[in-house]
Amino acid sequence: MKKAFFGALQIGLLWVIYEIGLEAVKMLHLPIPGNVFGMLLLFLLLATGILKLQWIDMGATWILKHLSFFFIPISVGLMTLGTVFIHEGLVLFLILAVSAAAGILGTGISAQFLARSSEESHEQQHSHSL
Secondary structure: OHHHHHHHHHHHHHHHHHHHHHHHHHHHOOOOOHHHHHHHHHHHHHHHOOOOHHHOHHHHHHHHHOHHHHOHHHHHHHHOOHHHHHHHHHHHHHHHHHHHHHHHHHHHHHHHHHHHHHHHHHHHHHHHHO
């Protein structure tokens, strides 16, 4: 019972951060989705140590474990758009393919850059210790 209460509390905290992101985007008239701003806010809070990982870990783990369940409403909604897919399917496919390629490319370049800079800083630390 105690574990379920703390899990629900953690999910509530994540929801509050999400809502803050939505409201901040509205108030500041930012050209990004509120949920993305909320994720950036969550990252900033975790990176600065203002928010401790253990404060949201159980709730976030539960959400990730049941993530596929949250896509059911979207999937059902897509079933009603059959005519759109028939008429605009190729364009939608191209948009998805280009978006996926851009995401994969961006992630790969970022990972290589971070790995390279990590190796360089490790080598500098090693050369200074000699």
